[in-house]
Amino acid sequence: MTNRLLCRKQMVVDVLHPGQATVSKTQIREKLALMYKTTPDVVFCFGFKTVFGGGKTTGFALLYDTLDFAKKFEPKYRLARNGLLEVKRTGRKQRKERKNRQKKVRGTAKAKVGSGKK
Secondary structure, three states, rough: EEEEEEEEEEEEEEEOOOOOOOOOOHHHHHHHHHHOOOOOHHHEEEEEEEOOOOOEEEEEEEEOOOHHHHHOOOOOHHHOOOOOOOOOOOHHHHHHHHHHHHHHOHHHHHHHHOOOOO
């Protein structure tokens, strides 16, 4: 199906793979890119479920017209999965300590505590 508002094609993908393990999303991206004559970086595959007993997997795919539209409309976590966005995270312990410091103050002071200054 073509979605002109979001500048993409969207489809349900059925993969038949009898006697094999579940096909990786990168392989599916490359195959769809070949079928629709585009590059794999504008293809986003997600939500794949394998049928009990194996042999068939069903999921969803989005093919954007350009990479700019993909970056504009796709959620950040899906861009990160495809390697188009680098998510920088601080350490787990630092995040927890910051959260606990913020709990001790009220209002706009939370931003000052969160930035690292006490």
